[in-house]
Structures are given as structure tokens and as C-alpha cells.
Amino acid sequence: MVKLTATTVKSRHDPGMYADDACRGLYLCVGTGGAKSWILRTTVYGKRREIGLGSVRDVSLAEARDEAQRLRKIARAGGDPITKRSRETITFAQATQRVHAAHVNTWKNRKHTETWLSTIENHVYPSLGTRPIETIGTADILAALQPIWTAKHxxxxxxKQRLAIIFDWAKTAGHYHNENPVNGITRALPIVKATDNHMEAMEWADLPAFMADLRKREGVSARCLEFIILTASRSGEARGARWEEFNLKEKVWTVPGNRMKRGVPHRVPLAAPVIRLIEGQRGLDPDYLFPSPSRDKDGKGRPQSDMVFKALYERMGRSGFTTHGFRSTFRDWCSESAQVDRDVAEAALHHTTGNQTERAYARSDLFDRRRKLMQRWAEYALLEAVQRAETKLRRIKRRQS
Structure with missing residues (x-):
């Protein structure tokens, strides 16, 4: 018997019951499939009983100890902790808040963190927020989902996924004693035909002319868009680019994992035109490569809003594509014109390829091959701009001669 800690709880993988020396009767139960839960062994009315206290995923060690001590106190006083516990109820809103608090620190996507709770508050709280969670059934969940199932699918x-998580937690924590009411509910809802929702993209053949027009534009947003296109990066990654992420001597931009969609760092080789673009941004802000003209409340720089590109397209008189769509433009060019190997093109976009086993062995990011690819891409994208500049130079020389 040892005193359990958060570290030992995390490190236990062999199936079995592990007693907690700090709390008599409390055990960490590790199942054959690796699932971990809390069990309290105590005596109720002279009989040995086991009481589940919930999953380790949802109930912390400290919470399990507090609950175990509370239930043992009830048993010592001659009461039935199982019956007493089953009579305790919390509202749906309280359950939602607890689940949100337990998971919020594990979410890296800021938008997901903000919308996770607001979606439930907007569509479920009005009818079910104050209801004891134990009283909520499948019909209630159906009534909450039906109004938006087709309109906002x-x-x-x-x-629906978030509701399933909340009721799973409530069941393992002892606040809900029926089957998860979300299970099987899809069969009662109308089938909504899936539609492709790809971002509109510019044809790769039209890109050089667009880039020539873009390079005539002044301003941070124009340079940021040019950078996005030449690096095939996502808008948020580029707008949030910081000087500390760049090694111009090695010609590489390393985007940290906390700014990447997959949570994995990404090395981006920088072609010669991109290096010149970056050098032109010096002096605007000590932190951000493409700073917003407005400052934060402390007077420090902050990234541009994603709305700046919409305004830029309007000034250019351009429409029919999105900023994110330029990644598709790059990918189509790789396949249809440059005939680049699929793995190299996908690595440039920081996409994974192959199944789990293949990814486990293919750990290279193909950086050297991507460096050549990105130089070719920059040369193609700026082709018309270069040709126009050369034509203009020839005209000047003819006039001078």
C-alpha cells in the first residue's frame, strides 16, 4: 500500500486494484483495457460493499479522497452511503460547468474553448439548464436538438457530442443512473445529406497575375497575404508569426506546436523572395512580423484580424476565393503542374499521410525536398511579376539608349 499521487495514478497501467495509503478504503482500479476509476471499499450494514466514485478522467485524486471520506462517515453513522449518494442531485447546468472546467485546460484551440460552452448555453440551458440532470431523458435531448438539426446541422x-460527454461524466460520477440519453438518438432525427464545404480557391493558373497585382499594394495586410501564399501556411499561423520563430540565416520558420492545428511544431523552408519580404517588415513591431495597427490594452502589439483580407480583396476588386483556399491552389499546382510527390506536398501543408503504422515509421518532415519545392512555388507564383519587371527594365534601357 502506498500513498497515491497524481504521478503514480497516471503511471499505473497494469490491471489491478491499488490502495491509497492516505485514504482508507480508497482504491485506484485499472481495468484490462486500461480504463481507470475510483472504488471505495467500506462496510454498509455489516456487509462489505464497493462503491464506484467515477472515472479518473473526470474525478481527481483529491475529489475521490473527499468523496470517500464523506461516504465512510455516513457508513460509520449507520447510514447507507449508496442510497444517500443516489439521492444527491445536481442540475444540468452544474454538470456542464464541471465537465467544462475539467477539460478546458486540455483544449488548445481558442475558438473551440469559447464555443464549447456557449453552444450549450444557447440551445440547451433555456429548457434544461435548471433541471436536475437525473430527470432528463432522451425525449428532452431530442427536443433540444430538433430545432437546429437541419437548419444548423x-x-x-x-x-450532440458535447451532450454525450456531459451525461457520460454524470453517469460515472454517480449523478445519473440510466443509459446515456444521447445514445441512439440519431435514429430519431432526420437524415441530413452531407455536402462538400471546401473553401473557394483560385485556379493555380491565375495565381501569377494575382500576385503581380498584390505586390503593387502597400500595407501590412498585403505583405501578410503574400507571405501566406508563398509559404502555403494557414492565415492564423502567418498573422501570429513572431520574430523569434525565424532563423533567417538558416532560412527557416519554425511554428511552435501551440500555434499549429495539429499541435505539432512545423518547420517551413523560406524561399529567397520570402526572405526579402520578411526583411522588409523590420521595424514595425518588436514581436509580430505582421502587426495590427491597433495595440492591446497594455500598449503592446497584437496580430492582425482575419478580416483584413476581406477588405484587401474589396480594394483589389477580387472575389470568388478565400484566403484559406490558397492552400488548395498550392496543392493543385503540386499535383497538376509541378508533379510533386504526394508525401512532399502534404508535408508542406503539415498534413499527415498514411495509416497510423505508416506514420509511426515515417517520421521525417522531408525538409530538404520541401525547400526545393517552396523555391519552385515562389518562382512560379511571382513569374508574371518578374516578367513585368523585366519588360519594364528593357523599356527603360531602350529609352536611355
Whole structure:
């Protein structure tokens, strides 16, 4: 018997019951499939009983100890902790808040963190927020989802997933004693045909002319868009680019994992035109490569808003594509014109390829091959701009001669 700690709880993988020396009767139960839960062994009315206290994922060690001590106190006083516990109820809103608090630090996507709770507050709280969670059934969940199932299908699907998580937690924590009411509910809802929702993209053949027009534009947003296109990066990665992420001597931009969609750092080789673009941004801000003209409340720089590109397209008189769509433009060019190997093109976009086993062995990011690819891409994208500049130079020389 040892005193359990958060570290030992995390490190236990062999199936079995592990007693906690700091709390008599409390055990960490590790199942054959690796699932971990808390069990309290105590005596109720002269009989040995085991009481589940919830999953380790949802109930911390400290919470399990507090609950175990509370239930043992009830048993010592001659009461039935199982019956007493089953009568305790919390509202749906309280359960939601507890689940949100338990998971919020594990989410890296800021938008997901903000919308996870607001979606439930908007569509479920009005009818079910104050209801004891134990009283909520499948019909209640159906009534909450039906109004938005077809009109806002993507939102409804995410909401359904979040509700399932809340009721799973409530069941393992002892606040809900029936089957998860979300299970099987899709069969009662209408089928919504999936539609492709790809971002509109510019044809790769039209890109050089667009880049020639873009390079005539002044301003941070124009340079940021040019950078996005030449590096095939996502808007948020480029807008949030910091000087500390760049090694111009080695010609590489290393985006940290906390700014990447997959949470994995990404090395981006920088072609010669991109290096010149970066050098032109010096002096605007000590932190951000493409700073917003407005400062934060402390007077420090901050990234541009994603809305700056919409305004830029309007000034250019351009439409029919999105900023994110330039990644598709790059990918189509790789396949249809440059005939680049699929793995290299996908690595440039920081996409994974192959199944789990293949990814486990293919750990190279193909950086050297990507460096050549990005130089070719920059030369193609700026082709018309270079040709126009050369034509202009020839005209000047003819006039001078």
C-alpha cells in the first residue's frame, strides 16, 4: 500500500486494484483495457460493499479522497452511503460547468474553448439548464436538438457530442443512473445529406497575375497575404508569426506546436523572395512580423484580424476565393503542374499521410525536398511579376539608349 499521487495514478497501467495509503478504503482500479476509476471499499450494514466514485478522467485524486471520506462517515453513522449518494442531485447546468472546467485546460484551440460552452448555453440551458440532470431523458435531448438539426446541422452535431460527454461524466460520477440519453438518438432525427464545404480557391493558373497585382499594394495586410501564399501556411499561423520563430540565416520558420492545428511544431523552408519580404517588415513591431495597427490594452502589439483580407480583396476588386483556399491552389499546382510527390506536398501543408503504422515509421518532415519545392512555388507564383519587371527594365534601357 502506498500513498497515491497524481504521478503514480497516471503511471499505473497494469490491471489491478491499488490502495491509497492516505485514504482508507480508497482504491485506484485499472481495468484490462486500461480504463481507470475510483472504488471505495467500506462496510454498509455489516456487509462489505464497493462503491464506484467515477472515472479518473473526470474525478481527481483529491475529489475521490473527499468523496470517500464523506461516504465512510455516513457508513460509520449507520447510514447507507449508496442510497444517500443516489439521492444527491445536481442540475444540468452544474454538470456542464464541471465537465467544462475539467477539460478546458486540455483544449488548445481558442475558438473551440469559447464555443464549447456557449453552444450549450444557447440551445440547451433555456429548457434544461435548471433541471436536475437525473430527470432528463432522451425525449428532452431530442427536443433540444430538433430545432437546429437541419437548419444548423454542424452546430447540432457538435452539440450532440458535447451532450454525450456531459451525461457520460454524470453517469460515472454517480449523478445519473440510466443509459446515456444521447445514445441512439440519431435514429430519431432526420437524415441530413452531407455536402462538400471546401473553401473557394483560385485556379493555380491565375495565381501569377494575382500576385503581380498584390505586390503593387502597400500595407501590412498585403505583405501578410503574400507571405501566406508563398509559404502555403494557414492565415492564423502567418498573422501570429513572431520574430523569434525565424532563423533567417538558416532560412527557416519554425511554428511552435501551440500555434499549429495539429499541435505539432512545423518547420517551413523560406524561399529567397520570402526572405526579402520578411526583411522588409523590420521595424514595425518588436514581436509580430505582421502587426495590427491597433495595440492591446497594455500598449503592446497584437496580430492582425482575419478580416483584413476581406477588405484587401474589396480594394483589389477580387472575389470568388478565400484566403484559406490558397492552400488548395498550392496543392493543385503540386499535383497538376509541378508533379510533386504526394508525401512532399502534404508535408508542406503539415498534413499527415498514411495509416497510423505508416506514420509511426515515417517520421521525417522531408525538409530538404520541401525547400526545393517552396523555391519552385515562389518562382512560379511571382513569374508574371518578374516578367513585368523585366519588360519594364528593357523599356527603360531602350529609352536611355
Amino acid at each position: 454542424e452546430t447540432a452535431k457538435r452539440l
